[in-house]
Amino acid sequence: MKLEGSCHCGAVRFSLESRHPYPFNLCYCSICRKTAGSGGYAINLSGDFESLEIEGAEHITKYNARIEGDESPAERSFCSRCGSALWLWDPRWPELVHPQAGAIDTPLPAAPERTHLMLGSKPDWVPLHEGPKDQCFDGYPEESIEAWHKRLGLER
Template sequence: MHLEGSCHCGAVRFSLESKHPTPFNRCYCSICRKTAGSGGYAINLSGDFESLKIEGAESIAKYSAVIDGETSQAERSFCKTCGSALWLWDPRWPELVHPQAGAIDTPLPTAPELTHLMLEAKPDWVPLEKGVHDQCFDAYPEESIEDWHKRLGLER
């Protein structure tokens, strides 16, 4: 599926191809909450990094979170002008890019179920809105975004 996205101020626009465009998870870790300004569930799409096309690259800054005292290899790209979170790229999986669902302008498919992860980091003020078929994990599940899409017949 072809996806198009942008930051809030319009300084950055991007597009990419995705076989896994259904927002599948809600991550409650402090990194997702604090870098995307949400209760979590920010990075939950997967796309083909080679297909990523960017307009306004000069307005992009990158952040690598510190986890357990070490700087992560993953780079979170955001707009320097408005602060919008855009995508995450990790050199350990260089063929993938993970756009923030909130930055995507293309209508996205609705998930038939969700994966709630990193619940051990969920603050009390964030409600757990769990559906009947949703799965919950204190840390990371073993099922990947690709496997989740395949299991539910959602690959595009």
């Protein structure tokens, strides 16, 4: 599926191909919470990095989070004008790019399931609305993300 996205002010626009554009992965880690907004979690999609096309790249700034004193190789891209979180790219998986679902303008299909990650980092003020299709992982998944993709037929 071709996805199109943008920042809030319109300075950055992008498109990419995604084989599984389901907004299913809700992360509560402090990096996602603080860089992607105050909703208490971030939803990253998965896409093909080679297909990423960008207009307004001169307005992009990147952030590498510090984890236990070390800089993460994962690059989070933001609009330098309005601060919108756009996508994450990690050189450990160079073929993938993970756009923020909130930056996507294309209507997205509903996720068949949702996965809650890093619940140990969830602040008390953020409610957890678990439904029949939700799975909660607290940093120690009972099912890996790879296994989840395979089980739902979402792998490449």
